[in-house]
Amino acid sequence: MTKVGERYLEVDPWTVVESSFRPELGRVSESIFSLANEYMGVRGYFEEGYSGDRLLGSYFNGFYEEIQVIQPAAYKGMIAKSRFMVNTIDWLYTRIQLDGETLDLAKSKFTNFRRVLDFRTGTLYREFIWETRSGKWLKIVFWRLLSMVEPNLGCQRITVSPLNFSGLVEMQLGLDFSPLHEATAQNFWSCEERQQQENIVALLGKTNSLGHQLFSAFSLKLGAPVQAKLVEGEKYIGLKFILELSQDKSIDIDKIVTNYADKNRNTPSREVWKTGMKQALKNQDLSFETVLKQHTSYWSEVWRTSDITIEGDPENQQGIRFCIFQLHQTLHGADSNSNIGAKGLTGEAYNGHTFWDTETYCLPFYMFNNAKAARNLLQFRYRTLPQAQERARELDCQGAFYPIATIDGNEGCGLWQHASLQLQVGSAVAYGIWHYTKVCNDDDFLYNQGIEMLIEISRCYASRGQWGPRTGEFGFYGVMGPDEFHMMVHNNCYLNFMAKKTFEFTLRTIKRMKTSCQELLLKVEQKTSLQPSELETWQH
Template structure:
């Protein structure tokens, strides 16, 4: 196992398999809880902040409200610049806060650090998609109220969020006031307050990014606010409306106040003892990135009218129905470890909440839960998040790939800046332009081109969606293939092998190297797939191919060159050790001194200069080991064992992307104890705050990696080159059974295995052929197929066979 510390093992609470429950308020942990209790729908994200605000002294709060793909730009200042450095950075904005609801009981303001909290519970229900908070509060004067707050971000209406606020007067008759507001003056202080030199947090903005333009109200407690980003000049319109429900005996008065960027409405309600009243608040966000600016107000009004007609309960019913359909495809059920069961569902739910599904947006590294990495999209999407959606909710998978097509022109421009042909996708971006200001661990990671190509291939093979390949995917493949052939060269000193110099692989603790094995292997696969796609299009879609050929000026000699480069691709190998070298020089460096590295010095990037790290054999995350998984058919079992055993002890897993990959390969080669340990660390990455930074947003790649670790690791799922599904399940000794479902070309198959056998059941579709441990099986409706579970995969020290 690796040498770094195990982070923060304390769980949030005893696990509930379908919910996340907080039984007591702890202000010191408030900011992390805001990430954990965040809600979203792929467009809107709302952190789990308290409606009344945070008033603690020991913790911190980020009242985060986000719109996927909505960003401002700002100049990047380099003390020492150079040609081709990105001139501007993009940052996802914390937008207008419309989640404000402040309660006063007989003039005394409610918050959790005042008066007496007699009862407290907060519950995120993952089957219903609703966040509940129940508080019994006694004011300093002794007035007791029961407060029940429900919140949702609609999964069926992407511009809508809603809050239902219910108050019961328990021991008094009097006036209860509820003030609902939205505030567009988002102070910088409300962002992450102390970056402490952590490059994962991004730059601090020194001026407001949202500028006021106009505001208005409908005279019935509703209002809207229009703002514009300072530099990118996108427009945002945020609006709210309300529905009040009173007992027959109650009366109320309403007052409104508009102060430029803050709009508020206050309901003063006279209640008798035992009376209950409620206020439903509906919130909409629209931006000029996806709506014509002149239609922003009209679209907002329409969304709020729809919300009012449904009511909170109607929206909640729709939410539940949507999630019923989602869980029927995406749920993974394990028996024997409730904490990991909870984590798997929390992670799947989190992925659904943060994934863009409109083709214009993607999945940020922290999703819509926080501002870590400034809301940027990385390769995480294609390598980790995309497989989850491809095999559970393929329509979202396609939308994520469509984002890459929409930003292909920016990738072409980036290649030109880098003096290359074709297209080079950005390492980190929102709008499509490169945002990485540290090129050794950014732009140099050209493997992102091959990662996107791999994602396209896997998606098309798994779904059969050749229409996407013809209309969009092929153009991406061809332009990025041009890049590889232009970047690399044929080295006479290596018998004319095709070499790729000056790149960084997935391991960011080793930078600017020649012939990173992962990059070369993936580029070879990329070029081969591009050639296969040419053949497919010529045979089945000749008219579309001819059009694309004309539009991008594709020449026959280019295609031959793609094949030649693939055939002659150099992959460094060490004969003495019998392993693939991570790059040309990695194995010649001295190994990192793990024994004398104190636990508090992890992650290394926060405690050592990059050059110190670069001079050693030490890995931040899976690199060659990742290739063993993605391109598994190209390695023998012996090779996987030797390579895993060499690189695993050198890996710190300072990246949250790493443990899941090691879990998958460990399971494949029979090292089940390590597989389970890495899996546990992945699945509860955020719930247990393993890396200590969940406060800045959740780790979406690890969320998706936990699904992969079950389905690809313990379930042994792979696609062969023809796109056929294969499984080789192995049950961890800690479990009684495991059940998951995957979609394949419009059909849904359930895989269930316990200690004795595996059962394959077709739940949706007409029939398909799969492989079980190499055996061909035909699965038909209403005819489950059972096979004895293979004996536990032999430990790596046992017999070595392919």
Template sequence: MIPRKFELLPEHLYPSQEWAIVETAFSQPWMGNAETIFALSNGFIGVRGLPEEGRPTIESASFCNGFHETWPIVHAEEAYGFARTGQTMVNVPDATLLKLYVDDEPFFLPTARMVEYHRELDFRTGVLSRTIHWAAPSGKQVYITSRRLVSLEYRHLAAISYEVTVDTDAPVVISSQLLNRQDSFASDERGNGGPLSDPRRSKGFTQRVLNARHHLERDLRVCTGYRTTNSGMVLGAGMDHIMETDNPWQMQRSWSEDLGKVVFTVDARPNVPINITKFFTYHTSRTVPAVEVVDRACRTLDRAMRDGYQHLEERQRSFLGEFWSHADVQVDAEPQVQQAIRWNIFQLCQASARAETTGIPAKGLTGQAYEGHYFWDTEIYVTPFLTYTDPRVSRNLLRFRHSMLGHARDRARELSESGALFPWRTINGEEASSYYAAGTAQYHINADIAYAIKNYLDARGDFDLVAEVGAEILVETARLWCDLGFFSPETGDFHIHGVTGPDEYTTVVNDNTFTNLMARRNLRFAAAMVRRLREERPEAYAHLVHETGLIETEWAEWDLAADAMYIPFDMERGILPQDDNFLEKERWDFAGTPIDRYPLLLHFHPLVIYRHQVIKQADVVLAMVLLGDEFTLEDKRRNFDYYDPLTTGDSSLSACVQSILAAEIGYEEKALEYFQYALFMDLANVAGNVVDGAHIASTGGVWMAITYGFGGMRNYNGALSFDPRLPSTWGSLSFRIRYHESRIEVTLERECYRFELIEGDPADITVCGTPLKLLPGKPLEVAAPEAKPE
């Protein structure tokens, strides 16, 4: 992997704290990073970490998961089967705005004379708080405190508590706004909607997106219902307020299609606080009219006004208390490491907690990059964390994939194939990848989804989910592999041609090793689950046959294809070629490529990249991690040694995977190096684009690197094992997992490993090759083996 220089957050601005990110001074150079780092979300609503006063900003944005606009994809040259309709997550009206004026002077962070500034995101409360002492131009001393949250308990609700106090008489104006930024600005300061500069960035719109269809004003409440121009989706956005002060005040309300205002004019007296609580809500729909979503928004606001802001904070703390009791990871290492681990895990919570009936966008709801699309990231990098810590969410995500099955069947027909082909990138279930070579050709997404189902079953023992939705997915994905591949008339091997693996710097190849290995696992698992369903759940099996037209001869075909699957192998090097002719290509000139020419995709034509042995992200190495039971330790070491020097790390999905395999094969130094890249991917802006949002797959990969890599945790076919690789620079590592109906705490120290059943049924585990049984009230301690040199 190409070394990347990254800069940790400066300690004088962002001092390390184990349970929070703290900002001690406003800094414009770090402002874009901070907008992402301090973003709040619950999986349905997301707001970036902007100041309540609205300025300055790099990317002003709020989001609702799944709420999107569509647009026609224009191809330079048309061809049958190209994706036709793009989908982009909409920047919904911003309700965080509370513009402040004292003596008619606006509070503006870059020019304000600060006596005190403190902003903090607490991972235990889910509250973004801020304290400011502003010496206004008039000489008056102004004290501002705010607390903001996006409720993890109430899916559609967020709130701000905003208080201003002045040390002497002064006119104070606070303008609370609901601003449609999506249509107020055709593009942002960085060029969204302008010339293409980075294909990872989101598309801007030149036409209007949000059209007001219904409006309601009452007391301190403003609600608007919008309908998107093309997708026809409906949004209800609303805000309401509680004003608490002993100062004389007046209110003025106004509304236009793009801006709703409630303006508070206060005759402030010395040291008499002005407290405004602002509740805001979003509801979306594909089917109901705008008046209905506005009505839903009003009901949410009614409940919030009744319960009050403090109730929301109490419920938030309770929610996160439960979350951390399952998900916390503790390390005896540098303070920045512990802080960064918890920030990454907190991002996983924010991205997934209330993502019911949706997927998880690549950036969560912290930014608009990648259009807010769902990728394979969810199944391979995010669901492992959820499966072992919050299986409810994992189940919901797999059910959501099942809801896309109809579109996936249609897409398979469009590509002249049987079964179903899930979209490479999507929001509504239709393929939205305009560049098929690095998009639609990544057929491995089918096997990735099947893998996630198997991983869930292995970890939970929950066959109900397989019976309800998993089996149908498995049948249709297995059918696709059988139709896509073919048996060689000369050798009898089963080949899969014309696909792209995880490495997007090598596209449309024959027999991509990762794809073939994962497809083989998919085929075998599908056949096994259908047989089990017929034997154990005859009614569910009958339903499956009815829904899919399944016939018994298909199972045998799946097994035959799996048994005959061609897996490339190079005898001379003793490695698995990434595809059938990868090793025939010229190696990339890494020595002659300056560091500022990475990522390669922004500086070289795709054809230049495709002609070389150069890897964007782990491919064969990822297969070695996911399907580790199919390879020996020496297999893994030889393949890692060959592919590691070829991997640029231009993808944020790579470092965590390389860390896991490096740890397993005993390369501690490399394992820690890659872990650092993954751990600080966003906090240190390793990829150079944190302003566009957090890398959610990488945050999931951080948890995997800790538990799979340093914790040595594996679960092959439901058999849980641990072979720890605790770094020599760490004093200890502790984490908890859910396994079947048990909760297990794992504590790794230099001299011994401790395993304790926290609650639930007795559990069978294997530690360093020794089978053990965990019983209630009887922790087990295992002596740590002596470390082996690299």
């Protein structure tokens, strides 16, 4: 059956525009209208609450939780636990009431809906007119951004404009750790501390299994004087207030949010709170306009250096800019510990895991646009080399067996045929090292970190492969190729070819190091206990 895409978004060279809300496509829109800044990401969900179908998702790069994997039968190499990018805090939490009616676009009557993702400013803008049961018309505009300059900073602006009345509207803005992680239908958080400190409202959450901690705080800037009341719950803290509105006059409510994720389970809670509060105190004096200006300036530089123009094809022009926008949102070198999950920071699919697609498909973009980010991606593989070595031992191999899916270096895929039979990840890492050093001329990385990975990957392939009893040639038996449709395949063409190229590149690098940097070669030989007999084996 032919698959035909349904167009419901406007074609525009610099924006994605949704001019009418279609609930049946709500989740698709939430993914498309996601924002991120590498450090954190948030889906394009309605922050004012929505009782219809949605995925309220807020994620942090490399911030994960752990669950047990129940296998129908236990065999060597099957994983017993898996780690995944966990759903975190709804820091955009908003509720609005007018004449006793709570705003909910699944139930409320509204017109003039429009939602815009702007590539040039890196912002999500949404507006509509709420028509209450009492006959009042209130225009509401939501803006949000995740600063590309200050990774811990997120901003929200809500503008309310009464069109046919003057009166009171009740609002509540807060921080909520209660959203479920949809894939498991569980909430993984307990709240260690919550308090209001002068103009800052703050909350500290801790994951139940691994004990990772997330600090979140906000301060409000209101366009009118109000008396705000503190509201607290088990996993919530916020401020409730009443605005006095005058017809045809707009009021801005700005929420300046600081999020600080601590991934070291041994850090004391008080230390996490202290670090997060220090950042929140620094950010509280910022205005929405100042943050937006800095943020827009960042994106202007991105487009100055990385834009691709396509003449005469408006759909692909929009498409290529959307791709560039998403790549920069997901990774731009701000954190050396970050990597690229299969769905970025837009949702729970693939558990936030990194696959071999990163080195094969994503790395080339960064090599030509952001060499620092490209190196960070390969540094992730070097930093997780010990886990790859442990995985090799679990599978009775030598060297390093890189996982098919991971968020922390450990194998995260519970399907044994993928986790144990797909061997191409190591060759993808080797290819990434080759491609990066060839384009970026980074011999420092190649001779210090890259060569160590190449040796361990080559070792793994040499121990996993076999010599054919009929042909006498070396190859791989009982594998799953990268097409992922056939298992227990012998001599998969792609794998055999890429393993061969890995051996050759490793040997060439060692040969170059013998003449250009013997001391570094001696160091890596000692560290890896490399034997001359291994090199002879890899040459055949």
